Amino acid sequence: MDSGIALVGVFSLAVAYVTLRQRSSIQNIPGPPSPSWIFGNMLQLILPGEYGANEFAWLKAFGAVYRLKGCFGTACSFRIILRYSIFSIALSSHMDPLKKTGIDLIFAEKCVMAQQGDTHKRLRAALNPCFTGAAVRNFLPIFEKVAQAMTAKFEESSGSEVDVCPVFSEATLSTISEAALGYPMQDLNKDFVAYNERLLALAVNLSPGQILSDAISVRLPRWILKAAIHLPLTTFHIIRTAKALAKELGGKIIREKIDVARQGSVAETDVFDMLLDLGNPEKKKNALTLDEIVDQTGILLVGGQDTTSNTLAFGLLELARHPTFQDELRVEIHSAIGAASGTPVYDNMPLLNAFIKETLRVYPVGAFEERIATQDTVIPLAYEIQTTTGKIINQIPVSKGQVLHVAIASYQRLESHWGEDAHKFRPSRWLDGTVYQGQAIGPYANLLTFFGGPRACLGYANPEALQCYS
Numbered sequence: 001m002d003s004g005i006a007l008v009g010v011f012s013l014a015v016a017y018v019t020l021r022q023r024s025s026i027q028n029i030p031g032p033p034s035p036s037w038i039f040g041n042m043l044q045l046i047l048p049g050e051y052g053a054n055e056f057a058w059l060k061a062f063g064a065v066y067r068l069k070g071c072f073g074t075a076c077s078f079r080i081i082l083r084y085s086i087f088s089i090a091l092s093s094h095m096d097p098l099k100k101t102g103i104d105l106i107f108a109e110k111c112v113m114a115q116q117g118d119t120h121k122r123l124r125a126a127l128n129p130c131f132t133g134a135a136v137r138n139f140l141p142i143f144e145k146v147a148q149a150m151t152a153k154f155e156e157s158s159g160s161e162v163d164v165c166p167v168f169s170e171a172t173l174s175t176i177s178e179a180a181l182g183y184p185m186q187d188l189n190k191d192f193v194a195y196n197e198r199l200l201a202l203a204v205n206l207s208p209g210q211i212l213s214d215a216i217s218v219r220l221p222r223w224i225l226k227a228a229i230h231l232p233l234t235t236f237h238i239i240r241t242a243k244a245l246a247k248e249l250g251g252k253i254i255r256e257k258i259d260v261a262r263q264g265s266v267a268e269t270d271v272f273d274m275l276l277d278l279g280n281p282e283k284k285k286n287a288l289t290l291d292e293i294v295d296q297t298g299i300l301l302v303g304g305q306d307t308t309s310n311t312l313a314f315g316l317l318e319l320a321r322h323p324t325f326q327d328e329l330r331v332e333i334h335s336a337i338g339a340a341s342g343t344p345v346y347d348n349m350p351l352l353n354a355f356i357k358e359t360l361r362v363y364p365v366g367a368f369e370e371r372i373a374t375q376d377t378v379i380p381l382a383y384e385i386q387t388t389t390g391k392i393i394n395q396i397p398v399s400k401g402q403v404l405h406v407a408i409a410s411y412q413r414l415e416s417h418w419g420e421d422a423h424k425f426r427p428s429r430w431l432d433g434t435v436y437q438g439q440a441i442g443p444y445a446n447l448l449t450f451f452g453g454p455r456a457c458l459g460y461a462n463p464e465a466l467q468c469y470s
């Protein structure tokens with residue numbers, strides 16, 4: 001991408017790891033005081049009670065660029081306006097060491113999320129076609145079947161209080177299991193389902209101790225962490241078992257599919273079928289090996305489950321808070337179903353689409369993402385800022401090795417992009433021309449909820465992702 005591309009977005013970048021030797025210009029960027037040397041601003045950022053309480057106040061107080069302290073006084077963070085090309089190439093293609101370590105421990109070695117560079121590019125080239133609009137439309141009967149089962153569950157408990165989260169979580173696991181593996185959830189090994197749930201519970205169990213142990217573990221040599229995973233601790237037991245069960249499940253499914261194909265019946269209905277491509281004797285250029293396909297099992301199931309179910313839960317919460325909108329949406333859905341001879345055309349339902357976009361804007365499941373600068377680079381700012389020494393700058397030099405947080409939630413509350421009432425849930429902003437219409441920054445609706453660049457969410461039909469490599 002050339003450097004003439006317009007400045008298109010605002011990001012919050014939090015440098016979570018800077019060695020003491022690294023001198024960085026971000027030290028002079030204004031920001032809130034750090035209440036603790038051990039935690040820096042990280043407790044305020046990550047555990048404020050309601051997410052964003054401090055982050056959105058900092059956004060208001062310091063504007064688009066500010067500095068935060070990370071754990072042990074070494075880390076800084078700042079909020080910044082940058083070019084999409086810089087964002088996608090310099091930042092988004094490499095994960096920060098902490099996240100990479102976590103992914104390596106939790107998921108199989110060859111899974112797409114654990115890969116970097118050319119291997120990542122090759123895996124995405126093989127996986128992307130399984131998630132295009134056309135491919136996903138083939139899964140509609142699965143979505144509808146699961147939605148009907150879920151609705152029946154809610155209707156059964158009508159009149160009493162229902163915790164919707166486990167119902168959504170089961171529904172999304174059912175959907176992905178069938179769409180990705182061709183395996184209905186009831187056929188999944190019970191242990192697999194139970195450990196999958198325990199693994200997801202670990203991921204959301206944030207505490208000061210967890211934040212500290214993350215900050216320490218990122219500074220430890222990789223071999224220590226790889227050895228530590230074998231210690232007899234509950235957390236490590238859950239991770240080890242979930243990873244082994246996912247691998248076992250993937251292997252079993254692939255053996256079954258190969259056996260069925262040998263008997264002359266080849267299906268092309270789910271993601272694994274498409275990856276195996278057993279009906280095609282000539283292997284495609286980017287075809288994955290059997291081991292590589294097996295290693296996608298865990299990431300597909302975990303990556304798609306709670307992300308989707310939490311989004312659904314927040315959407316439902318907002319429908320409960322906005323009964324008039326809920327009624328209007330119901331009318332639109334009923335009339336689309338009534339008018340359609342088969343499946344309604346979802347793209348022709350403006351209220352439904354506005355509702356989905358607004359839910360994804362206000363409730364991005366990953367409030368911020370982390371990336372590492374793989375080379376010394378300079379982040380250009382769209383607006384000049386004044387440093388604490390009084391200097392006016394329009395770019396920030398970033399050293400190789402700095403870990404940066406992209407503050408998705410803050411970007412999606414920017415008044416300049418989403419209107420003066422950006423903190424409010426208001427689906428009509430998508431219909432009345434309020435929202436920013438400039439160059440798209442994420443793959444869907446200009447949102448960063450599915451991130452952007454080559455590592456944007458695989459689950460979002462995203463053929464553009466690979467273009468970001470060039």
Ligand code: HEM
Pocket residue numbers: 112113114124176180299300301303304305307308311364365366369370448449450451454455456457458459460
């Ligand atoms: C509302 C639903 C979802 C949201 C908000 C979401 C969000 C995201 C985000 C922000 C990332 C980037 C993470 C990072 O690089 O640090 C990501 C990556 C990923 N997502 Fe999703 N996701 C959703 C659903 C799904 C589904 C349904 C699947 C698969 C069935 C999926 C599979 C993946 C995979 C495999 C990656 C890693 C891609 C790579 O590293 O190249 N996601 N997702």
